[in-house]
């Protein structure tokens with residue numbers, strides 16, 4: 001028998017990982033333009049070659065049409081016949097059916113070995129799943145794949161949440177950094193048309209609440225504490241000068257002490273000249289005695305470090321250990337790293353007026369006018385190498 005070759009793209013690591021999923025059912029959240037649909041096509045092509053019967057679902061007919069064209073061009077050498085832009089049958093016994101989810105009543109039990117649902121979160125409801133479920137349960141060895149970017153706290157979010165800890169399902173979540181073709185330039189170009197919350201949803205593949213806030217409100221219920229512990233295992237200070245951007249920005253100084261896997265923060269959010277600010281930092285350093293003081297040094301702010309050390313020399317005091325941090329990358333990416341710590345209650349803030357303000361900035365991020373506090377907290381976590389609680 002003649003050998004037939006089909007040319008395929010080399011998959012990325014995350015795509016390989018999803019392809020070799022150990023459970024019959026899988027849900028994939030990934031960034032816009034990350035490579036979800038290409039991966040779905042690969043699955044459909046493998047199914048065709050192996051003689052399986054597969055259903056491809058997409059939100060609209062146009063979307064299925066595009067995939068019909070692409071798949072059929074790839075598997076051309078083994079195509080036996082096609083039907084109305086809706087079905088591909090191969091000499092290997094494979095069948096690939098395309099349907100849109102707009103009319104779930106038409107998606108009836110057809111005995112599919114595999115159902116692939118692309119852009120699942122963008123369907124108006126999960127009704128198609130209800131129609132398909134009986135066949136998938138009855139067919140021995142049948143599989144289901146749902147791939148999508150999130151679309152807020154909608155029905156798909158509920159669907160996802162119910163399956164995260166279900167042993168029959170595997171859930172995957174990959175942000176743009178996993179897809180090498182999404183270079184910084186491309187991400188920047190995509191980002192230009194997005195709000196901060198859209199960026200989190202579309203590029204970081206994160207669920208955003210309707211209100212637009214990044215973090216769940218309940219994370220903040222028990223965040224403020226009446227007093228700081230007496231002793232700490234680690235002690236650090238961070239300073240976000242926030243100059244040169246918006247006039248409305250605050251300067252944020254924070255002390256962070258670690259005790260039993262909890263980070264306790266005392267913060268000052270102020271608007272003052274650098275001289276007064278440096279004195280305030282010095283006062284805080286004298287009362288908390290941190291191992292290091294971290295200064296954000298992007299833009300021209302680095303120059304302040306020498307003014308700060310001069311203050312110590314003039315007072316005849318030993319200069320504390322200073323670390324300059326150039327906060328790289330997008331603010332949303334950095335701040336979103338705080339989520340696991342917040343979810344596990346590992347961040348506590350001293351209940352002062354500035355502490356309350358800082359917690360407010362974090363609760364409303366990225367909608368709040370100011371975000372100096374969340375940025376400063378990220379600096380503390382990075383410089384302490386503070387670990388997530390298991």
Ligand SMILES: Nc1ncnc2c1ncn2[C@@H]1O[C@H](COP(=O)(O)OP(=O)(O)O)[C@@H](O)[C@H]1O
Pocket residue numbers: 009010011012015030031032033034035036037038039181
């Ligand atoms: N493994 C890969 N190798 C090379 N290019 C890829 C790979 N995966 C995806 N791409 C390319 O990335 C772009 C977006 O892929 P696509 O699957 O349409 O993304 P999504 O469905 O997540 O929006 C396409 O141009 C696609 O060819």
Ligand SMILES: [Mg+2]
Pocket residue numbers: 036037038118
């Ligand atoms: Mg796609």
